[in-house]
Amino acid sequence: MWWVGVVWRTPIRLTGSVLRVGLTGGIGSGKSAVAARLAALGAVIVDSDRIAREVVAPGSDGLAAVVAAFSDRVLAADGTLDRAALGALVFADGAARHRLEEITHPRVRARSAELFAAAPPDAVVVNDVPLLVEVGLAPTYHLVVVVRTAVATRLQRLARDRGMSRAEAERRIAAQADDARRAAAADVLLDNDGGLDDLHAAVDALWRDRLLPYERNVREHRVAGEPVVVRPEPDPTWPQQYARLAARIRHALAPADLRLDHVGSTAVPGLAGRDVVDVQVTVPSLAEADGPLAQRLADAGFPRLPGRWWDCPRTAVGRGRAGDEGGTGDDGWEKRWHGSADPGRAVQVHLRVAGSPGWRHALLMRDHLRADPDRRAAYLLVKRELAASAPAGVEADTAADPWFDEEYLRAEAWAAQTGWRP
Incomplete structure (x- = not known):
């Protein structure tokens, strides 16, 4: 700045909120591996994909709304949601995908809020959200972590781990935000083109050097004391x-x-x-x-x-x-x-x-x-x-x-x- 500040200091100690971390990455990027490592280190994981399944479970009002919007052709023989059939509909049709999001996203957000509120006061809560950037959630977190992986690597993983055809994998990737848009929303970029050991080392450093002290500072309403570069x-x-x-x-x-x-x-x-x-x-x-x-x-x-x-x-x-x-x-x-x-x-x-x-x-x-x-x-x-x-x-x-x-x-x-x- 172009001036100096003058202050006299008095002790202050307030109670803050839990640290909220948004975790995202394109399909096949390895985001789940990052979430698993953070969970092992002690983070509370709020998995939006898992919640998305809960809100359309048999007997839920979410499933009833999906069937009303897309007919019973999205139901399996046992009455559960046929996710493959639904995916084939929405990933090929932007309007259909928007209708599905209008049904599921508010329910996922409400359940996520419940899980955030239930976390211990000193928790690092990591919200694993595949479409974090697409639905504009980045400003709601203290920190956004994006897992970035080359498209070629993602295509190989989707074929190997999920049995997707190349055409289907490319369609899924194209339906999400591109790398540039995700990078613009990222406070932290974790590159995952190497091996699992490299990824774990990067996550461990993030946890030790940034997330843990950040959580403590937020809870105590304390300004970080790191030297400025x-x-x-x-x-x-x-x-x-x-x-x-x-x-x-x-x-x-x-x-x-x-x-x-x-x-x-x-x-x-x-x-x-x-x-x-x-x-x-x-x-x-x-x-x-x-x-x-x-x-x-x-x-x-x-x-x-x-x-x-x-x-x-x-x-x-x-x-x-x-x-x-x-x-x-x-x-x-x-x-x-x-x-x-x-x-x-x-x-x-x-x-x-x-x-x-x-x-x-x-x-x-x-x-x-x-x-x-x-x-x-x-x-x-x-x-x-x-x-x-x-x-x-x-x-x-x-x-x-x-x-x-x-x-x-x-x-x-x-x-x-x-x-x-x-």
Whole structure:
């Protein structure tokens, strides 16, 4: 960001929700092997395929609805659902598949919610959902894990393990989201083109290094303390990562419909720097930010940093007094600040009041640098010079450099010349 925060800290310990992990992958990708390994490690598995069978079991209202929609030709001789017959109908007909989903998906979601609610408070609950991406469920989880496997490998597995013809396997694969769409929804990509030992090693590392500490942080409403990586080159996936985080935050804050913006260095194409995704949430007031919104963000994996925080630009307002516990923050722009409980993704969520100076400053600096390649290059050069001159292991304080005073004035001049508005 282009300023520093000032805080005094007070102990805080709240009770959070269970960690919700969405697991998906294309048919034949090996998703079930990942689920089995996670179960062996201690995860609670909520298997949507299994639930999908339960909701259309003999005597269920789900089976009655399926028969009403597709006739009794989808019933086997013993009164159970003939899944092969039903599959032949729906995989060849998009409208038929949609009718089936309207019957089964609400029932699967309701049963899944029951199983989530029954999990122990310290559980890592993994929801194994084949169509997670297709039905738009990604924002409902703390983390989405996608198992990715080459199509050629999947075709071989479907022929070997399920006895499918190549034509049938290709039809099933084509009926699902493609690899690019699944990758866009993934917080974690597990490649499964190797052997089972390789897959198990990747799952074990994910469990040990990310899921277990993430669960603890969510439960305790604690911000992850992992060091932030400083990238020498920009990451082209930062906007995509922001999109996933923003969707998750919007889901958490519903029914409130608040403006979200990608701000900070990762919002400016071509800028390198700290690998932190900054999200600005526009709130009507700080009182609103202190209400139920704070709890919803914490439960979604974005706990509030305790104490009082404010943005302290050098220009126009003056710097704040770092570490002054008796200070009021009157010399800065007060906000609420949330971090990420996920040790694998550093995030800063800034809750700023609509129209406030800090809110406007974040948007102005972002848009100014996006619009002017020369100023963007100059900004990057200054950041690199500061980083090179900082002591080993110490992050450079970019907001303390006089260059940023001048850049703020340039940004204001640019706004006046172009008629920019937030």
